[in-house]
Amino acid sequence: MTRVRFAPSPTGLLHVGNARIALANYLFARGRGGSFLLRLDDTDRERSKPEFEQAITQDLRWLGLEWTETLRQSDRLDRYAAAAETLKRAGRLYPCFETEEELRAKRAMRLRRHLPPVYDRAMLRLTAEQLASAQAGGKRPYWRFRLSDATLAWDDLVLGRREVKLPAMSDPVMIRADGTPLYTLTSVVDDLDTGITHVIRGEDHVSNTGVQIDILTALGGAAGRIGFGHLPLLVDSDGGKLSKRLEALSLRGLRQDGMEAQAIVAYLARLGTSDDPVPLPLDELAAGFDLGHVSHAAARFDMRQLLGLNRKILHALPFAAVADRLPAGATEAFWLAVRGNLDLLGEARGWWEVVAGTIVPPVIEGEAGFLHIARDLLPEEPWDGEVWTVWTAALRDRTGRKGRALFHPLRLALTGEETGPELRTLLPLMGRARAVQRLAGG
Secondary structure (H helix, E strand, O other), X not given: XXXXXXXXXXXXXXXXXXXXXXXXXXXXXXXXXXXXXXXXXXXXXXXXXXXXXXXXXXXXXXXXXOOOEEEEHHHOHHHHHHHHHHHHHOOOEEEEOOOHHHHHHHHHHHHHOOOOOOOOOHHHHOOHHHHHHHHHOOOOOEEEEOOOOOEEEEEEOOOEEEEEEHHHOOOOEEEOOOOXXXXXXXXXHHHHHOOOOEEEEEHHHHHHHHHHHHHHHHOOOOOOOOEEEEEOOEEOOOOOEOHHXXXXXXXXXXXXXXXXHHHHHHHHHHOOOOOOOOOOOHHHHHHOXXXXXXXXXXXXXXXXXXXXXXXXXXXXXXXXXXXXXXXXXXXXXXXXXXXXXXXXXXHHHHHHHXXXXXXXXXXXXXXXXXXXXXXXXXXXXXOOOOHXXXXXXXXXXXXXXXXXXXXXXXXXXXXXXXXXXXXXXXXXXXXXXXXHHHHOOO
């Protein structure tokens, strides 16, 4: 059975790049009747925080994603230690004592000699006496994995045939000097133990995949037991790198701004393909999800397109779907009046201030006399849906104004905005007292 995982580190908030990976894994598994596992890579004790773990699970559920199991790497340290011992006995994990300064000097020397800056495996030549002496002197080793002298290849679910030449890479550090295991080891052990069948992640992990396949086989796994798919990275609407801006595009921030989860899901599900994003239930998105449709080129993340999709969703939402997220006191009539003018739900608060709060109308040069007449002609309450039509007809007859000359000063005075929802729907919600005050200049 298809089994995938999403493996964030609880060191910060999820952003749209993370969400895209999570969604791809979820839809891939759901479309095949498989399972989706959440793995929290929390071995970084200093940076991993409970509040970030809570935020991750809340944001995933807000998107509509559910998982069958939660795994925390901090609960599996004994398992990683056992795997490390297996690799040590096989001669694949070896101790190293070089400092960062020494490693930088080695890299610089190789570059000066026009050689690739690959680790020279000097520590493999340590004798037993030298190792014992170093440890007796108080040095604690960190541990590297000795890569095979091979080229590893796989048929990527997104990118097609890919290969990694291991001799061109440095032996990766697997365990820090303080005994903390690193992602390179823990991820492979977890994937083996939990029966992961496919790993779907970003294109920046391609070279790492070759290393992990090598580790997987060293731990007794079959080289082809896990399928890999690498999604091209995101760029902005102009084709520039989005990586530096991703933290600003957190799911939490987009949610607070009023972005709908359905818009984010619909957009990310089709991002990087030629398929148009369409708001659909997750089951329908999963049924049509195909990694083979994803372009090999970088995916262009366009906030304008996401906002357009969000706008389309908002304009069709019934009051019941948003009632608990609108300002206190907001009515269905208010929602139906303003929803067609919203890009983000958060903008509804501004319109609630217009109809039920206090605004400072702008000074409209040369229109004081017209607004005075408008105030005098304003019908008495009670008002119905025809009050705007009746009022503006009387104003037209009295002043001879029509079109923009008639309507624009009224909009500015009553709402403080150049554009917005139709005044025939806003005016009854606003009430006569508020309208009179604004026509008088505040």
